[in-house]
Amino acid sequence: MSNLSFVGKSRKRKDGPDKVTGKAVYSQDVKLPGTLTGRILRSPHAHARILRIDTSRAKALPGVKCVITVDDTKGIKHGFVETPRYPPDQEVFARDKVVHIGQEIAAVAAINDMVAAEAVGLIEVEYEILPALFRPLASMKPGAVEIQPTHPKVDEPYTNIAGKTETEWGDVEQGFAEAHLVRTDRFESHLRTHGYLEPHVTLAHWENDKLNVWTSSMGTFVKRSKLAKVLDLPFSSVRIHKTYTGGTFGGKIDLYTHEYAASRLSMLTNRPVRIVASREEIFSAYRHGQPLTVELKTGVDRNGVLVAQQIKIINNAGAHRGSGVVVIFLCWGFTMAPYRIPNFKYEGYSVYTNYTTRAPQRGHGCPQVRFAIESQMDMIAEELGIDPVTIRMNNARDPEEDLPNSDNVHQAGLKDCLRLAAEKTDFLRNYGQTRKAADLAGSKRRGWGIGLSSYFTGSLIYPNGSGVMVKMNDDGSAVVLTGALDVGQGAETVISQIVAEELSLEMEDIKLVTSDTDTTPQDIGAWISGMTYVTGNASREAAGNAREKLLEVAAEQMNTPKSDLRLQDKMVISISNPDNRLSYRQVIAASVATHRGDTIIGEGFWRTMRDEPMHPSLATTKGRWSENYAFSVQVAEVEVDIETGEARLIKALTVHDCGFPVNPGLVKGQVDGQVSMALGHAFMEEVVTRNGSTLNTNWLDYRMPTIHNMAISEDADVITEQYKVGQPYRTKEVGEGLVSAILAAMANAVYDATGVRLHSTPFTPAKILSGLQKLEQKKAG
Amino acid sequence: MILYDFEHERPGSLQDVAARLAELGPTAGILAGGTDLLPNMRLKIRTPATLVSLGAIAAQPPGTDTDGWLRIDALTRLSEIENSDTVRAACPMFARSAHVVGSNQIRQAGTLGGNLCQEIRCLYLNQEHDFQFVAPCYKRGGDCCYPYPKNEKDFCASVFMSDIAPALIALGSDIELVGANASRRMAVEDFYTGVGMTPTVLRADELVGAVMVPPPPPNSGWGYHKSTIRGGLEFAMVVVAARVALGEDGETCADARIVIGAVSEGPSRARGAESALVGAAPTPEAIAAAASAAVAECRFLPHHNFSVEYLKQNAEVYLRRILSEAFGRAKTGPGKGGQDQ
Known part of the structure; x- marks a missing residue:
């Protein structure tokens, strides 16, 4: 690893200068002459039949160019999941009934914002209001009002079941019977949102039978496929251009109606149409994360070793399938990956309610599940008189273990993470001290908590693989064509580092053309935690392919075998006779002269689990899920004011096995960002709703942490993968798994500080204070 | 974006402002820092037909009246209050209460008068009302109360959230209201009605001129x-x-x-x-x-x-x-x- 110059180094961000100087182009920055403003009419009701829509007054308003409803669409459905079991289930506009507040009913294009707003107000819709359901337990009850039909393959007598995941191995009943201790606990999570700073923006321009689109996304190829499909256009007629994206965290993957509406309105008016979602719309009508109920029954032996575990997840899935049927699959994975569970039974239900459709949100179920499991693990440890580190060590997976789905954890560094985290925080010396101490002065109490987690590194979902092209220029510099999208995570930087390494080029010699569906190869996108692994290795292959071509031509020109050649400073140099050398410029000229004009273009492709035909079954979990599993252990130090219940994260330690870190600085950025997001999750953020309406529709009342709330965030890695040039980069996920263990660690730390066990998020002052008062009453009575 | 048309005026003196307010009546809105009014216009909580800007009028620096009371011009930016040596020395609680408002950007724009006259807040009210809570509530001139459906008309159970007003009341401060023909002075405490529909006694033809804080009692x-x-x-x-x-x-x-x-x-x-x-x-x-x-x-x-x-x-x-x-x-x-x- 010592001879690496670019990968493994904290190289400066490729996109940094443009972003800090304001030159970076986001979708809102793209200006086209004659652009119309699009605006969407949304449902004021959570559940209602649409009896009549009259757009005539809106159409007659001067300045209005077009009004569309579901009748102007081809009725083609789309969905976050599109499989035979879960076929597309959403239309772009409501047809016959609305199922959540804010659902799209119509869209207008007008000459300016004011006219557009007035036009939306002139559309008349007559509704017949239906009973609405917001709690999944009420919604799944037999005989409840039907929001959407229950999935035909769910044979239990429940209503409103969007989907179910179930799997088991061993014999849980026998396991529980043999267990020394069995605990059953229930944990609830709350509604949070992604908090991307850039709102959804789409500019669409239909020109010469081609639809050009600039939109906030997490992967332009996914957007293209879904948009082309609902518009019934060939992919070649839809071009999603590259723009930077100002934060996503899961909230910009799927097709959104404003993207369809801007496109369709442009096609009908022959004018560019822009739609910008207001922050209020995003909070009240767009997609948020998924509140889960986790029922967890766990049996252990005397040493706290898991004997059996039964878990039931109920997802408040909103009004369409969305990613609700994915999260109930993923929760199984987040449960089975870190600990060995000999007997296991899992059921996950995704239940329709009259909330907005759900999206993935960083961690996609993992924080909710790890919060439950890691909290219960501490409860079990305490009952057994075992410390929190030992009980985890007794259950954590070893390297090279096979997982129940026939994945392998390879060089899993979980136990290394545990050891290092405990050591670096002096965990066992700190843990339990506050609760043991008598008569502490003041009202502030410190507590320490630990949690662990595992996250997958990419799986198979459309478009399944990434391609990269490296074009050598005559002067020896290179242009990289990649579909990868830099959503802030640093994709452009990492890809440049890899190409620089493979071709011995400086970062400045490399220019990228990215995420344009017409000019770059297809890419998996920035949303399944696999981009560095998949696109990174496609980049390595492409640069390697170009390098091999350079070497081949150079070997011919220099009359020495390829094995005698090395690359340095855009030169090919003979190892045996360093005076024998050619510049890249000379080699490329020779290639054009002697290889039928070949200017040297390298191609590379990568796909995770290349021998697997497709993704695992969402319903049964069968099939391989991922090639690489990342592991992490996190420790939280919190401070609680026992008089007010106010709590804050003081310090976080993240110890992770993220494989080979291509850019340690970017890894650190991910760690800090996730700690910040998790402390918002724990103590601050909640989308407050009433009857399906959102009450806090702005940044003021949805309290994301500010820089002043950020805790000290330290990290350490346990690098268990060896890296060699020419081998695949065994990078692992590091961009979303780290929001999970730290959440559980914070809950465990609140317990450590106060004795208050939290069964639900967020950890509000009111909840902590009420817990403290109950403890007082217990002590007194 | 404020999606309706309105007029904008920028009189050169406080007297001219008061005169215009007297002419325009309740259709006018007074624009100082704008940190409260403009978001509320965007949300159509307030829809003044004419904005009378105080932008052309300079704030008097903090000073001491002949009776020994500290006088702070209502147009003083909150950032000036929190950073003023005079205010920090004479009444640190006042400076403190200005310091905790919003963020630095808000305090650089927002004024003392604006903070004291800010609109009451309620999660249902502070919304765009585009597709949810569309029917106007009592506060917006309509016929319902979302958080308290049983509330009587004219009863707005909302929260007045100035950070500075409680400090000024604790300090026993007075407030000066400037009208076209007359000014009046009252305790800050009496400036507030405790009624959500009309949180202050300020009349449509008046604006806040200054706040006066008495010297602290001994010990x-x-x-x-x-x-x-x-x-x-x-x-x-x-x-x-x-x-x-x-x-x-x-x-x-x-x-x-x-x-x-x-x-x-x-x-x-x-x-x-x-x-x-x-x-x-x-x-x-x-x-x-x-x-x-x-x-x-x-x-x-x-x-x-x-x-x-x-x-x-x-x-x-x-x-x-x-x-x-x-x-x-x-x-x-x-x-x-x-x-x-």
């Missing part, structure tokens, strides 16, 4: 706390402010002013708790009893997802803490130990 001290979830860029969960004075013996409480803000339609004085403290030694028990009494006598509304039960618990703890601080400062001498951190 006095202050305490102030704004409870929030994230500590900044946030309206308060609870604001508590207190100013106390000790008698000549330095042991007995001679005066106490206790104010709770951000939990109901206006800031509330806890007069019962104040009088229980006066004449007694401010022991921890007496302070705890006063905190408890203050919470009991003030009106609390659930707001911004906080329950009344928790708001009261939070207010009581911080009242106890700020009263201890206030008496501690009173013992070290007037105005001492009170600079902003």
Whole structure:
């Protein structure tokens, strides 16, 4: 690893200068002459039949160019999941009934914002209001009002079941019977949102039978496929251009109606149409994360070793399938990956309610599940008189273990993470001290908590693989064509580092053309935690392919075998006779002269689990899920004011096995960002709703942490993968798994500080204070 | 974006402003820093047909009136108040209360007058009303109350959230209202009605001219706390402010002013708790009893997802803490130990 110059180094961000100087182009920055403003009419009701829509007054308003409803669409459905079991289930506009507040009913294009707003107000819709359901337990009850039909393959007598995941191995009943201790606990999570700073923006321009689109996304190829499909256009007629994206965290993957509406309105008016979602719309009508109920029954032996575990997840899935049927699959994975569970039974239900459709949100179920499991693990440890580190060590997976789905954890560094985290925080010396101490002065109490987690590194979902092209220029510099999208995570930087390494080029010699569906190869996108692994290795292959071509031509020109050649400073140099050398410029000229004009273009492709035909079954979990599993252990130090219940994260330690870190600085950025997001999750953020309406529709009342709330965030890695040039980069996920263990660690730390066990998020002052008062009453009575 | 047409005027003097307000009546909106008015116009909580800007009028610097009272022009930016040596020396609690407002950007734009005249807040009200809560509530001239469907018309159970008003009331400050023909002066306390529909007594043809803060009594001290979830860029969960004075013996409480803000339609004085403290030694028990009494006598509304039960618990703890601080400062001498951190 010592001879690496670019990968493994904290190289400066490729996109940094443009972003800090304001030159970076986001979708809102793209200006086209004659652009119309699009605006969407949304449902004021959570559940209602649409009896009549009259757009005539809106159409007659001067300045209005077009009004569309579901009748102007081809009725083609789309969905976050599109499989035979879960076929597309959403239309772009409501047809016959609305199922959540804010659902799209119509869209207008007008000459300016004011006219557009007035036009939306002139559309008349007559509704017949239906009973609405917001709690999944009420919604799944037999005989409840039907929001959407229950999935035909769910044979239990429940209503409103969007989907179910179930799997088991061993014999849980026998396991529980043999267990020394069995605990059953229930944990609830709350509604949070992604908090991307850039709102959804789409500019669409239909020109010469081609639809050009600039939109906030997490992967332009996914957007293209879904948009082309609902518009019934060939992919070649839809071009999603590259723009930077100002934060996503899961909230910009799927097709959104404003993207369809801007496109369709442009096609009908022959004018560019822009739609910008207001922050209020995003909070009240767009997609948020998924509140889960986790029922967890766990049996252990005397040493706290898991004997059996039964878990039931109920997802408040909103009004369409969305990613609700994915999260109930993923929760199984987040449960089975870190600990060995000999007997296991899992059921996950995704239940329709009259909330907005759900999206993935960083961690996609993992924080909710790890919060439950890691909290219960501490409860079990305490009952057994075992410390929190030992009980985890007794259950954590070893390297090279096979997982129940026939994945392998390879060089899993979980136990290394545990050891290092405990050591670096002096965990066992700190843990339990506050609760043991008598008569502490003041009202502030410190507590320490630990949690662990595992996250997958990419799986198979459309478009399944990434391609990269490296074009050598005559002067020896290179242009990289990649579909990868830099959503802030640093994709452009990492890809440049890899190409620089493979071709011995400086970062400045490399220019990228990215995420344009017409000019770059297809890419998996920035949303399944696999981009560095998949696109990174496609980049390595492409640069390697170009390098091999350079070497081949150079070997011919220099009359020495390829094995005698090395690359340095855009030169090919003979190892045996360093005076024998050619510049890249000379080699490329020779290639054009002697290889039928070949200017040297390298191609590379990568796909995770290349021998697997497709993704695992969402319903049964069968099939391989991922090639690489990342592991992490996190420790939280919190401070609680026992008089007010106010709590804050003081310090976080993240110890992770993220494989080979291509850019340690970017890894650190991910760690800090996730700690910040998790402390918002724990103590601050909640989308407050009433009857399906959102009450806090702005940044003021949805309290994301500010820089002043950020805790000290330290990290350490346990690098268990060896890296060699020419081998695949065994990078692992590091961009979303780290929001999970730290959440559980914070809950465990609140317990450590106060004795208050939290069964639900967020950890509000009111909840902590009420817990403290109950403890007082217990002590007194 | 403000999606309706309105006029904008920029008179050159306060008198001209007052004259225009008299002519325009309730259709006018007074634009100073704009941090409260403009978002509310975007949300159509307020839809003035004419904005009368104070942008052409310069604020008078903080100064002392002949009666010894500190005078702060209503057009003074909050950032100037928090950073003013004069204000910090004469009434540190005032500076402190300006410092905890919003964020630096907000304080650079927002003015004292604007902060004191800010609109009440309610999660249902502070929305775009595009597709949810579309029917206007009482406050917006309509016929319903979303959080309290059984409320009578003209009853808006919302929360007045100025961070500064409780501090000024605790300090015994006055406010000057400027009209076209006459000015009037009253205690800041009397400026607030405690009625959500019309939180202040300001008439449509008036604007706030200045705030006057009296010199502190001898042996006095202050305490102030704004409870929030994230500590900044946030309206308060609870604001508590207190100013106390000790008698000549330095042991007995001679005066106490206790104010709770951000939990109901206006800031509330806890007069019962104040009088229980006066004449007694401010022991921890007496302070705890006063905190408890203050919470009991003030009106609390659930707001911004906080329950009344928790708001009261939070207010009581911080009242106890700020009263201890206030008496501690009173013992070290007037105005001492009170600079902003």
